[in-house]
Amino acid sequence: MSTKPTVAFIGAGNMARAIIGGLLENGYPAERIWATGTRVEKLADLEPLGLCTGSDNDAAARAADILVLAVKPQIMKAVCEAMTAAVVESRPLVVSVAAGIGCDSLDRWLGGDNAIVRCMPNTPSQVQTGASGLYANARVSAEQKARAESLMSGVGLALWVEHEELLHAVTAVSGSGPAYYFLFMEAMIAAGEKLGLSRDVASQLTLQTALGAARMASASELSPSQLRSNVTSPKGTTEQAILSFQAAGLEAAVEQAMQACARRSRELAEQLKG
Template sequence: MTQFPRIGFIGAGNMASALVGGLLAKGWPTTALMLTDVSEAALSVHAARGLSTGTDNAALVANVDIVVLAVKPQAMKAVTQALATTAQQAKPLFISIAAGIPAESLSQWLGGDAAIVRAMPNTPALVQAGATGLYANAAVSHEQREQAEQVLAAVGIALWVDTEAKIDAVTAVSGSGPAYFFYLMEAMINAGVKLGLDPQDARDLALQTALGAAQIAITADVGPAELRRRVTSPNGTTEQAVAVFDRAGLADIVEQAMRACAERGESLAIELSH
């Protein structure tokens, strides 16, 4: 495998910028990275880093090994159909980070038999702490799978799923997951204020607690259930809080929310694939 395959990004928004930053931090040479976008302002940031930028998507596809499709889902069909001729000639690996668009549709729009990896990164990729699910269609080679994993692992962890349907489960767990934790942080901050804390103090305490709990969970040799048990002393303060969560059916609420998220992913696939 080429140590530094040439990577082109169609779309220079936040996620593309995060991936570029991660790749540069991993030692990728600026000469191996290219970006296109309709926004000159978005491109100027990358041009200032010494990267090749432009507006010609077809020229980019013709000159790279990997194309990261980082455009909005609603624009994906038009963008990829315009690339079909070049895609059939150049045969790069295409990595789509757009939610909801099946690999089969992408391949068809690109002229057929295209090597497609669907990636579902999440917003912590912006701070190099992302979690990404990956799915490859049958046209993706072993080398291309390794290359796709290299790209997404530049901003966090990257895990493969064996069926495309599981991408919706990835969306429910990690793709949309940051919002669930932000929601809980928000609720804890508001409750802290109602209990008499200064708003800034409540915020600092809640966010640092979230960070610390995540760090313990990542590094511990036991699961979250055991960690929760260890800090829940019998007849103690934490036990009272957890009892309220249990009476409210919090675990069932989380499952229902994540199921709704996954089902919306399924319906988006139908809406966006035509």
């Protein structure tokens, strides 16, 4: 047990709690996990799990081998600068799950010369089916990379990108991606109702179909394109739906939406540099 690194979460919101849940489900010792926050009720929910909880960020930073920054981007600078001395003293691996704030800014706010991993997770991490893109700065060792990957693998898929700029693309694909599928589900449910189904039946069929398609695509060695082709018989019902989507410009609309997402991600990053 003593070989397990101490993981300290600065911020105890939904993403931090999701990662903590993943650690505990994988047998991580609760006494090796710290969580700090300003909302007493959030911390109270975690106390029965056996975690070390409180409001002292400096104490958490000094105890940490891995320091997870999980506060809102708008307050990240103030939070980091307030615990600079503690971070310089302990030199933990810093893992940020805050969108838009670059490694250079985090490093500057934390006193410099820090090993930093930036992570772009998504909301399905809350149900251990997340997808996260990770980027490590030059000070991160191979062992630290493995630790960061293990941390995020507890809540789903964790993949590395070679350049920090690519985290904007990760945001467009997986970070914001769940909302795209929710929108498509909304549209399918509404269309199902117009075809005569009750809302409950249309909802259940839509959600189960989305779940089944995702599981099938994940389990198959075939590409999504080939899987689609396999269920699209010439002159059949599915073909008519697909042709309608294509005539409406679905592929171009998806590309434009994701470009807009990545562009906004870059704009927000510029605003948050501080």
